[in-house]
Amino acid sequence: KCAAGDSQTVVIGLAADSGCGKSTFMRRLTSVFGGTAEPPKGGNPDSNTLISDTTTVICLDDYHSLDRTGRKEKGVTALDPRANDFDLMYEQVKAIKDGIAVEKPIYNHVTGLLDPPELIKPPKILVIEGLHPMYDARVRDLLDFSIYLDISNEVKFAWKIQRDMAERGHSLESIKASIEARKPDFDAYIDPQKQYADAVIEVLPTQLIPDDNEGKILRVRLIQKEGVKNFSPVYLFDDGSTISWIPCGRKLTCSYPGIKFAYGPDTYFGNEVSVVEMDGQFDRLDELIYVESHLSNLSSKFYGEVTQQMLKHADFPGSNNGTGLFQTIVGLKIRELYEQIVATRAETPVRSAKV
Ligand code: ADP
Ligand code: G6P
Incomplete structure (x- = not known):
């Protein structure tokens, strides 16, 4: 049997705030590789993972250690490192890179709860996308390449209005308020990752x-x-x-x-x-x-x-x-x-x- 090194997974990190075009980017990326990424078959319908022939894209929200209620109780946002399990993120990305399948948790965006885990097998290319792919030094060191989507506040605002107002019926005031509420944590924990990209x-x-x-x-x-x-x-x-x-x-x-x-x-x-x-x-x-x-x-x-x-x-x-x-x-x-x-x-x- 060959050493795990033969099939070693290439790991890519994609960081951005939510609603900043990560899924669009992933669709372009998997298309360049000649496939379309689909949710895993037979698993949890609320899985955030996308799988194509070559590439598996996992969403780092799955490593939330606090669910929606937990975040509310503790008064922390999803951007706060305390709401995320970096030890598990590191262990699992490392295992995949070494050719070992893992049982990754699923964060359910509808219910705000953590669902039973799903099996992730080592792909040729693993993309970890989300708020914190370059936050933890151990995870960062596993990345073969890293990308940061840096959307300026003005543009983020315009996109949010387009989506949340036109498609989800939110008011202009509530969109402004939600961007403002996220900003301190965004500046503290998400934005600094761009220096590593x-x-x-x-x-x-x-x-x-x-x-x-x-x-x-x-x-x-x-x-x-x-x-x-x-x-x-x-x-x-x-x-x-x-x-x-x-x-x-x-x-x-x-x-x-x-x-x-x-x-x-x-x-x-x-x-x-x-x-x-x-x-x-x-x-x-x-x-x-x-x-x-x-x-x-x-x-x-x-x-x-x-x-x-x-x-x-x-x-x-x-x-x-x-x-x-x-x-x-x-x-x-x-x-x-x-x-x-x-x-x-x-x-x-x-x-x-x-x-
Ligand atoms: P994410 O996966 O980061 O949440 P998406 O790729 O789903 O982001 O994009 C969220 C929304 O942002 C889209 O529905 C669209 O309204 C807007 N958007 C994303 N990328 C662009 C772009 N390049 N130009 C204009 N609007 C965009
Ligand atoms: C996910 C997203 C975050 C978003 C959160 C909603 O984790 O990546 O960007 O803020 O869901 O959190 P909430 O505490 O409002 O359920």
């Missing part, structure tokens, strides 16, 4: 319209850490240069306020990074091919793959702007990272036997 997708209001506060047109920045194993940042035109690019004109249809790209080196929490930025939105998604042809190091398998993926999921939120574009690119990067890790293992079949 290998890639950050930062979503800001546009700068193309003066004093815009509608949150409809977005300026999105892909912040990529330099020197990360198996990850080489995407660039625009010339690696390491500082570039500003307005592609609107003969080849790209842009209505008001247009599209602006930027690229260049920067520092982020003391780390060297490369940043690609897109402000504005596409009028015609098929013309994205023109932008794609100017981006390098995309980790695509063929010319036009980014555009093809974006067109395939044109109905997902963010498909006409930098959120969809950069999520798709990060998906390609993760595929390459996975393939490189597997290839490296194949070259060194004799792994140091751990005693």
